[in-house]
Amino acid sequence: MKITVVGAGAVGATTADNIIRRELAEEVVLLDIKEGVSEGKSLDMYQTAALLGFNTRPVGSTNDYEKTKGSDVVVITSGLPRKPGMTREELIGINAGIVKGVTENILKYSPKAIIIVVSNPMDTMTYLALKESGINKKRLIGMGGALDSARFKTYLALAMDVSPLDIHGMVIGGHGDTTMIPLTRLATYNGIPVSRFLSPEQLEKVAADTMVGGATLTKLIGTSAWYAPGAATLLLVESIVRNQKRIVPCSVYLNGEYGQKDICMGVPVVLGRGGWEKVINLRLSDAEKAAFEKSAEAVRSMNGALTL
Ligand SMILES: NC(=O)C1=CN([C@@H]2O[C@H](COP(=O)(O)OP(=O)(O)OC[C@H]3O[C@@H](n4cnc5c(N)ncnc54)[C@H](O)[C@@H]3O)[C@@H](O)[C@H]2O)C=CC1
Numbered sequence: 001m002k003i004t005v006v007g008a009g010a011v012g013a014t015t016a017d018n019i020i021r022r023e024l025a026e027e028v029v030l031l032d033i034k035e036g037v038s039e040g041k042s043l044d045m046y047q048t049a050a051l052l053g054f055n056t057r058p059v060g061s062t063n064d065y066e067k068t069k070g071s072d073v074v075v076i077t078s079g080l081p082r083k084p085g086m087t088r089e090e091l092i093g094i095n096a097g098i099v100k101g102v103t104e105n106i107l108k109y110s111p112k113a114i115i116i117v118v119s120n121p122m123d124t125m126t127y128l129a130l131k132e133s134g135i136n137k138k139r140l141i142g143m144g145g146a147l148d149s150a151r152f153k154t155y156l157a158l159a160m161d162v163s164p165l166d167i168h169g170m171v172i173g174g175h176g177d178t179t180m181i182p183l184t185r186l187a188t189y190n191g192i193p194v195s196r197f198l199s200p201e202q203l204e205k206v207a208a209d210t211m212v213g214g215a216t217l218t219k220l221i222g223t224s225a226w227y228a229p230g231a232a233t234l235l236l237v238e239s240i241v242r243n244q245k246r247i248v249p250c251s252v253y254l255n256g257e258y259g260q261k262d263i264c265m266g267v268p269v270v271l272g273r274g275g276w277e278k279v280i281n282l283r284l285s286d287a288e289k290a291a292f293e294k295s296a297e298a299v300r301s302m303n304g305a306l307t308l
């Protein structure tokens with residue numbers, strides 16, 4: 001097994017570090033355009049092997065795609081992160097060019113790779129990568145819902161003062177401050193609806209905090225988050241590589257599912273060795289359906305800004 005992570009910045013390096021610690025591959029290639037950075041970070045990570053006890057080999061590459069040859073899974077994190085006060089959507093101008101170029105280069109050397117897109121605005125970048133590459137839709141997966149769901153569970157756990165491990169919940173829709181849909185009605189505390197423990201006002205606050213989860217961290221840190229994004233990306237990679245068939249909300253190409261066509265946005269999918277293997281159809285309430293439609297409209301209008 002060989003995995004490549006493009007972009008050795010905050011999210012890319014954290015993702016690679018998580019992957020090597022879990023020994024998900026023999027080799028993990030970290031590629032960046034900045035001279036020496038991916039080589040340096042890979043060597044730094046490898047120096048933890050003797051301390052932490054793993055055998056995966058991280059390899060750095062300054063924009064040399066030959067080194068990525070034959071990768072089974074590729075994670076694309078290259079691109080600008082937002083600054084406080086910005087939306088993810090404002091990154092489209094620069095990141096579209098980066099994601100397009102990176103996808104082309106990756107597929108030249110790893111034509112069979114499963115590609116996970118992290119760069120923002122993620123739903124539109126996933127759509128772009130799919131349209132430009134023409135690869136099988138099941139091999140293109142956008143990471144957003146895994147992170148948003150982790151934030152949702154964290155805020156629920158904090159409000160209830162319980163362990164996040166006992167909370168189940170999902171966020172679907174677009175990965176944007178106003179487009180994500182925390183499914184409060186379906187969230188449970190080990191199978192018990194969370195509405196038994198929190199008031200409607202408390203649940204509304206949890207949902208609102210979840211939606212601006214990324215913006216809150218960007219304001220605090222000065223750039224966007226990386227620990228939870230790196231861990232959420234690991235969840236996708238692990239389910240694929242180990243064929244775990246986990247259900248994870250991911251941005252995938254919809255062709256009629258959830259009433260949407262020709263769009264990538266977040267829905268629960270089963271992840272295994274084939275990529276996203278099937279969409280899980282939730283029975284949404286009328287209000288949730290309306291929120292999904294509104295979210296799709298916003299994502300679609302962002303996609304309209306692409307020159308395909
Ligand atoms: N989908 C999600 O849930 C999340 C998405 N993101 C997005 O991920 C992206 C990366 O964020 P950070 O790692 O914090 O940014 P960063 O600035 O720390 O790292 C980005 C890296 O990409 C590299 N890069 C730029 N152009 C490249 C190219 N053509 N080829 C290879 N490498 C290139 C840069 O040199 C830099 O090292 C941003 O677009 C951010 O908005 C971040 C967190 C969560």
Ligand SMILES: O=C([O-])CC(=O)C(=O)O
Nearest residue numbers: 082088214215218224225
């Ligand atoms: O907030 C951002 O711009 C980065 C991101 O997508 C997230 O952390 O959810």
